Amino acid sequence: MSETGFWTERLGHVRTVVEADIERxxxxxxxxxxARGGKPALQLTLGTADRExxxxxxxxxxxxxFSVTKAITNILVLRAIELGRFSLTTKVSEIIxxxxxxxxxxxxxxxxxxxxxxxxxxxxxxxxMYIDEFDTVLAAIIELVHSVEPPGERxxxxxxxxxxxxxxxxxxxxxxxRGYRQIVEQDLFGPLAMRDSAVGLRRDLKSRHVVPDFxxxxxxxxxxxxxxxxxxxxxxxxxxxxxxxxxxxxxxxxRFAEMLRRGGELDGTRILSPATIDLATRNWTGEKxxxxxKILAHKRGxxxxxxxxGLGFSLRGDTVCNHMFGTLTSPRTFGNYGAGSAxxxxxxxxxxxxxxxxxxxxxxxxxxxxxQQLSDIVTSAVL
Numbered sequence: 001m002s003e004t005g006f007w008t009e010r011l012g013h014v015r016t017v018v019e020a021d022i023e024r025x026x027x028x029x030x031x032x033x034x035a036r037g038g039k040p041a042l043q044l045t046l047g048t049a050d051r052e053x054x055x056x057x058x059x060x061x062x063x064x065x066f067s068v069t070k071a072i073t074n075i076l077v078l079r080a081i082e083l084g085r086f087s088l089t090t091k092v093s094e095i096i097x098x099x100x101x102x103x104x105x106x107x108x109x110x111x112x113x114x115x116x117x118x119x120x121x122x123x124x125x126x127x128x129m130y131i132d133e134f135d136t137v138l139a140a141i142i143e144l145v146h147s148v149e150p151p152g153e154r155x156x157x158x159x160x161x162x163x164x165x166x167x168x169x170x171x172x173x174x175x176x177x178r179g180y181r182q183i184v185e186q187d188l189f190g191p192l193a194m195r196d197s198a199v200g201l202r203r204d205l206k207s208r209h210v211v212p213d214f215x216x217x218x219x220x221x222x223x224x225x226x227x228x229x230x231x232x233x234x235x236x237x238x239x240x241x242x243x244x245x246x247x248x249x250x251x252x253x254x255r256f257a258e259m260l261r262r263g264g265e266l267d268g269t270r271i272l273s274p275a276t277i278d279l280a281t282r283n284w285t286g287e288k289x290x291x292x293x294k295i296l297a298h299k300r301g302x303x304x305x306x307x308x309x310g311l312g313f314s315l316r317g318d319t320v321c322n323h324m325f326g327t328l329t330s331p332r333t334f335g336n337y338g339a340g341s342a343x344x345x346x347x348x349x350x351x352x353x354x355x356x357x358x359x360x361x362x363x364x365x366x367x368x369x370x371x372q373q374l375s376d377i378v379t380s381a382v383l
Contacts, residue, residue, distance in 0.1 A: 001383055002041055003039075004035070004036040004037065004039045004040075004041040005036055005037075005382065005383050006034075006036065006041045006042075006381045006382060006383065007380075007381045007382075007383050008381075010377065010380055010381035011034065011041060011042050011377075011378065011381035012042075013377050013381075014032065014034070014042060014044065014374060014377050014378065015044055015046070017373065017374065017377065018030050018032070018044065018046050018047075018374070019046060021370070022046060022047040025051075026360070026362065026366070026370070027047075027215075027341070027358050027359060027360030027361075027362060028047050028048050028049060028050060028051055028053070028213070028358075028359040028360040029045075029046055029047020029048045029049060029056075029057040029358065029359045029360070030044065030045075030046050030047060030057070030356060030357070030358040030359070031044070031045050031046075031057055031058075031059060031061055031063075031249075031250040031356070031357050031358075032044040032045075032046075032250070032354075032355065032356045032374075033250050033251070033254050033353075033354075033355045033356075034352070034353070034354050034355075034378050035254070035258075035352070035353045036350070036351055036352050036353075036382070037351045038258055038261070038262070038353070042378075043059070045057050045058060045059050045061075047359065048359065049061060049210040049211070049359045050210075050211070050213065050359070051213060051215075051360065057210070057359060058208070059249075059250065059251065060196060060208060060249050060251065061208055061209075061210055061249065061250075061357075061359075062196060062201075062205045062208040062209045062210065062247050062248065062249055063209075063210050063247065063248065063249070063250075063341070063342065063357040063358075063359075064201075064209075064210070064212050064234040064244075064246075064247050065246055065247070065248055065253070065338045065342045065357065066212075066244045066338030066339040066341065066342060067159070067243065067244055067336070067337065067338040067339060067342075068246070068253070068336045068337065068338040068342045068343075068344070069163075069241065069242065069243060069244050069245055069246040069338070070163050070242075070243055070244075070312065070336065071256075071312065071313070071335075071336040072184060072188065072242075072246050072256075073163050073166050073167055073170070073242045073243070073312075074113055074166070074280075074311070074312025074313070075188065075271065075272065075312070076170055076183060076184065076187060076188060077109065077113060077166050077169065077170060077312070078272055078276050078280060078311065078312065079187065079271060079272060080169070080170060080173060081109075081276075082272065082273060082276060085173035085174075086109060086169060086173055087109065088108065088109050088110040088113075088311070089108055089109070089110060090108060090109050091105070091106065091107065091108055092104075092107050092108065092109065092112065092165055092169065093105045093106075093107070095168075095169045095172050095173060096142070096165065096168055096169070096172065098142045099141075099142050099165065101146070102146055102147055103118055103146075103147035103149070103150050103151065104117075104118070104119065104145075104146055104147040106150070106151055107119070107147070107151045108151070109166070109169065110284075110311075111151040111152060112158075112162040112163075112165055112166050113162070113166065113311050113312045114155070114284045114285060114309050114310070114311065114312075115155055115156060115157050115158050115162065115285070115290070115307070115309055116151060116152050116153070116154065116155055116156075116285065116288075116309075117147075117151050117156075117158060117161075117162055118147040118148060118149045118150055118151040118152070118153060118154075118156075119145055119146075119147055119148070119156075119158060119161050119162065120145065120148050120156075120161075121156050121157060121158060121159060121291065121292050122145065122158075122159065122160055122161060123159045123160055123220040124160065124220065125137065125140035125141050125143075125144045125145050125160075125161070126140050126144060128221075128223070129223075130223050130224055130225050130233070131222055131223065131224070131233050131241060132200075132223075132224040132225055132233040132236045132238075132239035132240070132241060132245075133225065133239075133240065134164070134167065134168075134179075134180055134240035134241070134242070137160075137164055137241075138164055138165075138168055141160075141161050141164055141165070145161050154288060154291055155285040155288040155289065155290050155291065155307035155309055156290070156291035156292060157290050157291070157292040157293065157307075159243065159292075160243050160244075162243075163242045163243035164242060164243060166242065167180050167240075167242030167243075170183055170242075171183070179240065180199065180240050180242055181199040181200065181240055184199050184246075185198075185199070188271065189252075191269045191271065192252075192255050192256060192259060192266055192269065192271070193255065193267070194248065194252040194255055194256065195252070196208075196248060196249045196251070196252050197246065197247065197248035197249070197252045197253075198246070198247050198248075199239070199240055199241075199245055199246055200236055200237050200238050200239040200240065200245060200247070201234065201235050201236065201237055201239070201247050202237065202247070203237055205247055206235075206237075208249075209235070209247065210357075210359045211234075211235065212231050212234050212341075212361065213359065213360050213361060214231065214339075214340075214361045215360055215361055215362075217340055217361050217362060217363045217364075218339060218340070218361060222234060222244075224236040224239060233245070234247075244338075244339075249357075250355050250356075250357050253344055253355050253357065254344075254353065254355045256344075257335070257344045257345075257346055257353050257355055258353060259271055260277060260334075260346055261346045261348065261351070261353055263277050264276065264277050279311060280310050280311035280312060280313060280334075281310050281311075281313055281315065281332055281334040281348070282310055282311075282315075282332075283306075283308050283309070283310060283315055283317060284309060284310055284311065285306070285307040285308065285309045286306070287306045288306065288307055289304040289305065289306060289307055290304075290305075290306075290307035290309070293305075293307070296364050296365055296368075297322070299365065300322075300365045302321075302322050302365075303321065305317075305319050305321030305322065305323065306319055306321075310334060312336075313334040313335065313336060314334065314335060314336060314337065315331070315332065315333065315334050316329045316330065316331055316332070316333035316334075316345075316347075317331055318331050322365075322368050322369070322372060323368070323372055324337055324343055324345075324367070324368055324371035324372060324375065325345050325371075325372075325375050326371075326372050326373075326374075326375030326376040326378075326379055327372065327376055328375070328376050328379035328380060329345065329347045329350075329352075329375060329379050330347050330348070330349035330350060332347075332348055332349065333345055333346065333347040333348070333349075334346055334348075335354075337367075337371070339361055339364075340361035340362040340363065340364060340366075340367040341357065341358045341359070341360070341361045341362065341367070342356070342357050342358070343355075343356050343371050344356070345375070347379070350379070350382050352378070352379070352382060354374075354375065354378055356371070356374065
């Protein structure tokens with residue numbers, strides 16, 4: 001047994017499984033940290049950043065974390081609520097008056113952050129448009145995206161619209177009228193010493209960046225203004241995408257997750273209160289399925305499972321089901337994931353933190369299976 005309370009041999013099996021995946025070319029490489037009580041028990045850097053196997057990954061490789069970006073936005077929204085700038089019950093149309101008319105006028109911040117807004121599950125408001133400029137995307141959502149059902153009826157994961165609106169709520173209620181990038185850098189990345197994290201691909205991070213390789217597993221494109229390719233938005237230095245636009249490293253994401261594990265504080269810096277963390281890591285969608293993942297489950301013949309969504313977090317919940325957090329983590333385990341490649345979770349009962357960023361994006365269902373396997377190995381190693 002290790003000094004952190006892990007079964008060393010079992011925890012080491014993570015390496016065997018990942019190396020086998022890389023050898024089979026399921027994905028190109030991975031950087032992983034597993035810790036208990038804040039003390040790392042496993043730190044792995046395996047494989048490469050590219051399918052040609054020409055650029056080895058390093059512990060400080062910089063990844064586009066896709067929808068884990070939503071976690072960054074969510075934490076700042078919860079912080080703004082603590083500061084009294086708006087509340088969970090505030091209607092979005094009260095902050096963004098242009099976002100009114102029809103059912104969407106009744107959407108609250110709570111509906112956005114729990115993915116129960118009633119807005120459609122869209123990846124872009126208009127096919128072919130550049131997605132890297134916040135104002136352009138916001139204007140298109142205000143003009144084109146309307147409710148498909150009343151808020152609160154279903155849990156339907158929002159790939160884009162909800163977090164554009166949440167990001168705008170942050171901007172419009174900020175006393176200093178800062179932009180989204182400045183809010184993230186000054187209120188989160190700076191205080192947590194996440195020095196290798198950025199909104200957009202900061203120039204000094206480019207040489208370490210793992211250029212996203214979707215391997216044909218994502219149908220939608222992600223174009224940016226400099227026309228850097230089909231998914232060029234992730235290489236734009238000044239991109240502001242509150243739903244997918246953060247680049248970071250495993251060490252930095254680990255600091256973020258540790259702040260959450262510790263109830264909102266890290267190294268003497270408090271971001272959120274324990275009361276907020278407790279509220280946010282409860283299940284607020286009941287037994288409703290996640291409509292997006294119900295579609296994916298049907299493709300594989302799986303039984304759709306409850307969405308288990310908190311205030312911006314995915315939760316493990318009680319049902320034995322296909323789940324990225326595995327089947328062995330405790331029900332209050334919480335975290336976030338990003339398109340076939342990125343995951344972190346915190347198990348508060350076992351005091352375990354898991355962070356994994358990978359190169360080479362997997363199909364959504366294959367990604368669920370991959371992370372379920374790794375999460376179960378890690379949890380089975382806890383003694």
